[in-house]
Amino acid sequence: MRSDSEQKPLVVTRRKFATCAAAAATGWALTACGPRRLHEVPRERLRELVKNMEREYSEKYHKAVTVSDKEAIPGVLFGYALDISRCIGCRRCVYACVAENNQSRDPQVHWIRVLQMDKEHGVDFTHADAYYQPAQVPQEGHFYMPVSCQQCKDSPCTKVCPTGATWQEKDGIVVIDYDWCIGCRCCMAACPYGARHFNWRTPSVPDNEINPAMHYLGNRPRPKGVVEKCTFCIQRAREGRYPACVEVCPVGARKFGNLLDPDSEIRYIIEHKRVMVLKEELNTMPKFFYFYAT
Amino acid sequence: MRKRVVLFTCAAVTLGVWGLTRHVGAHQPAEQATSTGAARATPTSIPALLKVEVPPPPFSEGVFPCTDCHDNKDLKPNRTRRVLKDAHDDIILKHDEEHRWCLDCHDADNRDRLHLASGQPVSFEESYQLCGQCHGEKYRDWRAGVHGRRSGKWNGEKTYLLCVHCHSPHQPRFKPIAPKPAPNRPMRPGAEHINAKR
Numbered sequence: 001m002r003s004d005s006e007q008k009p010l011v012v013t014r015r016k017f018a019t020c021a022a023a024a025a026t027g028w029a030l031t032a033c034g035p036r037r038l039h040e041v042p043r044e045r046l047r048e049l050v051k052n053m054e055r056e057y058s059e060k061y062h063k064a065v066t067v068s069d070k071e072a073i074p075g076v077l078f079g080y081a082l083d084i085s086r087c088i089g090c091r092r093c094v095y096a097c098v099a100e101n102n103q104s105r106d107p108q109v110h111w112i113r114v115l116q117m118d119k120e121h122g123v124d125f126t127h128a129d130a131y132y133q134p135a136q137v138p139q140e141g142h143f144y145m146p147v148s149c150q151q152c153k154d155s156p157c158t159k160v161c162p163t164g165a166t167w168q169e170k171d172g173i174v175v176i177d178y179d180w181c182i183g184c185r186c187c188m189a190a191c192p193y194g195a196r197h198f199n200w201r202t203p204s205v206p207d208n209e210i211n212p213a214m215h216y217l218g219n220r221p222r223p224k225g226v227v228e229k230c231t232f233c234i235q236r237a238r239e240g241r242y243p244a245c246v247e248v249c250p251v252g253a254r255k256f257g258n259l260l261d262p263d264s265e266i267r268y269i270i271e272h273k274r275v276m277v278l279k280e281e282l283n284t285m286p287k288f289f290y291f292y293a294t
Numbered sequence: 295m296r297k298r299v300v301l302f303t304c305a306a307v308t309l310g311v312w313g314l315t316r317h318v319g320a321h322q323p324a325e326q327a328t329s330t331g332a333a334r335a336t337p338t339s340i341p342a343l344l345k346v347e348v349p350p351p352p353f354s355e356g357v358f359p360c361t362d363c364h365d366n367k368d369l370k371p372n373r374t375r376r377v378l379k380d381a382h383d384d385i386i387l388k389h390d391e392e393h394r395w396c397l398d399c400h401d402a403d404n405r406d407r408l409h410l411a412s413g414q415p416v417s418f419e420e421s422y423q424l425c426g427q428c429h430g431e432k433y434r435d436w437r438a439g440v441h442g443r444r445s446g447k448w449n450g451e452k453t454y455l456l457c458v459h460c461h462s463p464h465q466p467r468f469k470p471i472a473p474k475p476a477p478n479r480p481m482r483p484g485a486e487h488i489n490a491k492r
Contacts, residue, residue, distance in 0.1 A: 250460075
């Protein structure tokens with residue numbers, strides 16, 4: 001009894017309570033009324049934002065830049081398929097992607113990583129080498145597996161983001177709001193495919209190499225300290241065009257289309273070929289498929 | 295003590311409501327994607343007939359039309375199977391050469407066209423029919439858009455390539471090519487020399 005009475009009781013007066021409540025309410029109001037994530041912004045405001053981006057980038061790169069705010073096409077869910085039996089590991093896709101999506105040249109950022117694997121071991125990441133550099137490819141006894149964002153339906157990266165800066169669009173593309181990304185890199189830790197890349201230093205793209213056809217959720221220039229990744233070339237795909245890697249592949253190993261269209265190439269592949277997804281056991285449900293056409 | 299409990303409950307409820315609204319907000323697009331995906335089994339935005347373009351066949355410079363030389367008047371066709379020595383000796387056949395030679399595909403009566411195994415003539419623009427006689431599986435895949443390179447629009451006009459745009463008909467196997475440079479290895483600032491050594 002005595003010890004209890006010695007303890008200083010916590011007294012919450014009406015005034016204290018009211019002050020705390022008011023502070024909490026102000027805090028909430030400030031976060032809710034402040035800048036919004038790009039997917040929450042009303043269309044008219046988004047158009048303004050995009051115009052501002054165009055002005056900013058046109059000035060910065062000394063050429064006419066267009067930033068598209070095109071929405072997902074209704075009835076479209078993008079899917080991708082890559083023919084492992086064809087890929088020769090020439091890395092043409094890597095550099096086409098860099099050029100199309102304005103990835104930093106120095107420090108180097110590559111959204112696609114081509115892994116050289118041993119035929120003896122099969123698809124085994126412990127025997128994969130991304131730094132192979134022989135005079136000619138393909139090399140005897142090896143096969144090649146380009147890995148980029150798998151655009152998972154159940155994407156671990158979007159779940160862990162503390163600021164809601166990354167999400168899945170209606171056409172299935174996982175995108176990043178570079179203004180909301182705080183660079184905590186939780187998404188990079190969560191991604192089982194190593195598909196997300198961090199701008200450790202200020203990215204640099206020469207003026208003459210910048211691709212002026214941009215999309216606000218895709219290849220617009222990124223600042224230092226944010227994460228970036230493959231968006232299926234959102235600026236091309238939403239215009240109905242094939243992604244840059246699909247068009248550049250010299251062996252035609254890359255296929256792209258609408259998973260909801262039963263007559264699409266991608267559906268033909270899924271229905272007629274031996275298809276697999278990477279790390280199936282994780283149940284991330286990628287929309288990027290690997291197949292063997294032969 | 296009771297006041298403390300009340301305060302805690304208030305704070306928890308406020309936080310809970312706040313968290314819930316943020317949570318719902320953040321995940322809305324993904325949920326919409328799933329529901330629209332299930333609802334639209336048949337997309338309407340895809341045109342029924344796709345326009346397909348095929349570029350002209352890749353002739354070596356100055357060889358077409360073949361009838362400029364092979365006019366079947368001054369130059370009569372020699373139908374004896376042999377290794378060519380007087381002309382076209384740059385063409386080395388590595389395509390089932392044990393069983394076939396020039397006139398199995400090229401038409402002796404009209405050199406500006408090819409012919410199928412049945413003898414039916416085929417133009418150079420439709421040489422895929424000739425290839426498809428043996429490579430039926432690849433031919434079907436090519437027609438479906440699975441074998442070979444496509445460019446253009448995934449939902450509209452696209453360009454197909456002929457078999458011969460990628461595979462030389464005389465030596466169809468792909469030649470190895472030089473890969474583009476390997477990516478830089480990740481490194482700490484100040485450890486650039488490690489990368490330079492490799």
